Structure formats: structure tokens, C-alpha cells
Amino acid sequence: MQRFSSLWWASILLSSLVTGGGSFVLLTLLTKLPIETVLTISVMVIVAGDILLALFMEAVSPTHITLGPGERQRKSELPAELGVVLSDFGDGQGHVSIRGERWQARQDARCNGQLRAGAPVRVLEREELTLVVAAAT
Numbered sequence: 001m002q003r004f005s006s007l008w009w010a011s012i013l014l015s016s017l018v019t020g021g022g023s024f025v026l027l028t029l030l031t032k033l034p035i036e037t038v039l040t041i042s043v044m045v046i047v048a049g050d051i052l053l054a055l056f057m058e059a060v061s062p063t064h065i066t067l068g069p070g071e072r073q074r075k076s077e078l079p080a081e082l083g084v085v086l087s088d089f090g091d092g093q094g095h096v097s098i099r100g101e102r103w104q105a106r107q108d109a110r111c112n113g114q115l116r117a118g119a120p121v122r123v124l125e126r127e128e129l130t131l132v133v134a135a136a137t
Contacts, residue, residue, distance in 0.1 A: 008057065012050050019049035081123040082136055089115040096121055096133055108134040 023045040027038045083098040085105075092107040094115060107115055108124050111134040115121060120136040 011057065012053060015049050015053045016046045020046040083121050083123060083131075083133065085115045085117050085119045085121055088117050096131060098123065098131070103131045104129060105131045105133045108132050111135055 020042050024038060024042040027033060027041060028035075031038075033041075081098060083096040083103075086095040086097050086102060088094065089105075089107050094105055094107070096103050096105045105121070106127075113135070115133070115135060121133040122136045123131050123133055125132045
């Protein structure tokens with residue numbers, strides 16, 4: 001659930017109705033408090049319930065997105081991940097190191113020349129567990 005989406009607000013509204021309405025009904029039926037006091041307590045219960053629900057939703061569905069090598073949020077974004085060739089690319093296949101991890105990689109068809117060990121590369125895209133790379137310029 002995205003933070004502040006319509007579903008998020010609907011959850012908060014439903015929580016307010018249930019906690020506020022429930023506390024109002026229980027307080028009026030089980031106590032002889034004046035209506036002003038019952039309303040005040042109900043509003044405090046609504047606020048506390050909404051804050052707890054919002055904190056729970058934030059903990060359960062964090063909004064921080066971690067992108068892996070070759071992944072993009074939008075197709076229009078240019079890849080920015082850089083890596084290093086670990087072994088010479090034979091017939092367009094090899095291994096690269098990205099963020100300290102070893103990845104199987106395929107040389108992009110538009111990249112001229114063979115990629116050699118130690119050469120910097122740019123990740124263009126990811127096809128499952130294989131990265132498509134080109135020489136970094």
C-alpha cells in the first residue's frame with residue numbers, strides 16, 4: 001500500500017469510524033458521563049487509533065524501494081549502475097562485479113570490442129539473473 005494513496009486514506013477513515021463509533025457507543029451505554037466528556041474521549045481514541053494504524057502500516061509496508069542492478073523505476077531513466085569486468089568476455093559472455101556481488105553478464109550487441117578483465121562497464125538492463133552491459137565511457 002502506497003503512503004497517502006486512496007487505499008491508505010480509506011483505511012484511516014474506516015479505523016476512525018470503528019474506533020470512534022465503538023468508543024462512543026460503549027461509553028454512552030456503560031457510563032453516565034456527560035456527552036461532552038464522551039465526545040472528548042472518543043476523539044482522543046480516534047486520534048490514538050489513527051496514529052497507531054499509520055505507524056503499523058508504515059512498518060508493515062515500507063515505502064523505500066531498493067533497485068537491483070539493471071532495474072529502473074521508469075523506462076525513460078538511463079541506467080547508472082557501474083561495475084567492473086571480472087573475467088574477459090568470450091563470445092559476449094562473462095562475469096562482472098556490481099556492488100560487491102558477482103553477476104553473470106552479456107555484452108550488449110551495440111558495444112564494439114571485447115570487454116577485458118578490470119574494465120569498467122555500465123549496466124544497461126537486466127534479463128532475469130543476467131546483466132546486459134556495455135563499456136563505460
